[in-house]
Amino acid sequence: MTIIPYLPFLGAAIGVAVLLWGIxxxxxxxxxxxGNDRKFPRQILMLGLGIFALLxxxxxxPVSESARGQLIGLIGLLISGFIAFSSSNILANLMAGILLRITKPFRIGDFIRAGDHFGRVSERGLFDTEIxxxxxxxIALPNIWLINNPVTTIRSSGVVVSVSLSLGFDVHHSRIEPLLVKAAEESGLEExxxxxxxxxxxxxxxxxxGFLVDIKRYITARSNLxxxxxxVLHGHDIEILSPNFVHQRRFENAEKFIPAAFQPEAEEKTVNVEDLVFDKAEQAERVDQxxxxxTKDIEHLKLALKEADEDGKAHIxxxxxxxxxxxxxxxxxxEASGEDNAESSGFASC
Structure with a gap:
């Protein structure tokens, strides 16, 4: 058996290998x-080109049609076996992770609400998203679950903070509305x-x-409101009553259930709750930014490198x-932060 008929194929194989290396x-x-986010689509492209080059x-x-068909069938069998032996959920989550990276419904550090879960995105993986x-x-949420369920994202430009309450019919709404607006203004909300x-x-x-500009203080702003x-309402002698409480109280009873004003002896220490509970998400957002x-600075320096003189090139x-x-x-x-969080349990849950 001579090797001469295979020489064109070997040359083509070497050419394809060199081409793939160049790409x-x-x-x-x-x-x-x-970064990893920008590498991922290029790695997927290289995988697709590799499979296409192999086919x-x-x-x-230079073999018979039957042998060529058998080789293609063998490759198809191997791919089918890989998909069959790997869980369908793994493949579905992988495809969902790719879709989330393309559509970008949220980024690291964003507040999101998905189903009964609410929190800040601390990590985005190929198979799950951590909040x-x-x-x-x-909390690790499978990517396929995020695709199949509505996800609410708080915009980085600001969020509307709201609170609902029930008041009796004995107080006119024209008196209530200015007081509630005053309460929102005093809590630091705009408009x-x-x-x-x-x-x-x-x-x-x-x-x-009211409108909150600094979304990182969302929980504190909601509590302040x-x-x-x-x-404000108790200070203006207005009771906040639940429907059941109003329904069960005797109407002839003139007693009002308003707590007495309390002035703390010393100023309480202010704790930034968000910095405490969202520490990993905060660090992940800061690192991502x-x-x-x-990356942008490096791109700009590369452009400046082309136009600089010899002395300037060394500095650049x-x-x-x-x-x-x-x-x-x-x-x-x-990476080290992710390993530490995986090994440590952190604070107790609430």
Whole structure:
């Protein structure tokens, strides 16, 4: 058996290998500063090109049609076996993870609500998305579940904070509405407004809302609004009663259930709740922002490198290398943080 008939095929195989290597260098090799999010679509593209090149080489083999068909069938059998032996949920979550990276309904650090879960996104993986809840718990949500269920994302430009309450019919709404607006303003919200959402059998339901610019203080702002509503209404001798309480009370009883004013002796220490419960999400968002900034800086320096003189090129190259080292350090910190959170249990859940 002579090797001469296979020489064109061997040359084609070497050419395809060199071409794939060149594409890999062009997409990934010459960009060591790319983050994981930007590497992922290029890696998927390289995988697809590799499979396509393998099939093209099989079709180019100098063998009979039956042997070629058997080889293609064997590859199809291997791929089918891989899919069959791997869980369908794994493949579904992988495809859902790719779709989430394409559509980008949220990013690291965003507040999201999915089903009964609410928290800040602390990590985005290929198979699941991790959020940090108000109780500082880390919750892993399968990507396929996020695709099949509505996901509410709080916009980074601001959010409307609201609280609802029921008041009796004995107080006119024209008196209530200015007080609720005042409570929202004193709690630090902008452009407050009040809606009457329901007229029930025993009470009127009001909803006071205001705009919060700093979404990282969402939980504190919601608590401050509730506190402000209590202080303002009780300070103006207005009772906040539940429908059941109003229904069961004797109407001839003139006693009012308003708590007495209390002045603390010393100023209480203020704790930033969000910094405590969303520590991982906060760190992940900060690292992600720094990585994006470093990547953009490196791209700008590369453009400046082409137009700089010999003296300036040396300085620019040093800056590029320094920023690349910082980028690698951030990625290592991110990986180490993920391992530490996986090994430690953190605070108790609420």
């Amino acid at each position: 890999h260098w062009f997409l990934l090799g010459r960009h060591p500063d790319l 093209a080489l099989i079709l180019a083999l 940090q809840s108000e109780c500082r718990e880390l 407050p407004f009040v809606h009457i959402t329901e007229i029930g059998n025993f009470a009127v339901t009001y909803r006071v809302s 509730c506190r402000g509503v209590l202080d 720094e990585k994006q900034k470093l 190259k040093e800056n590029i290398e320094e920023k690349r080292n910082l980028l690698k350090s951030l990625e290592q910190t991110e």
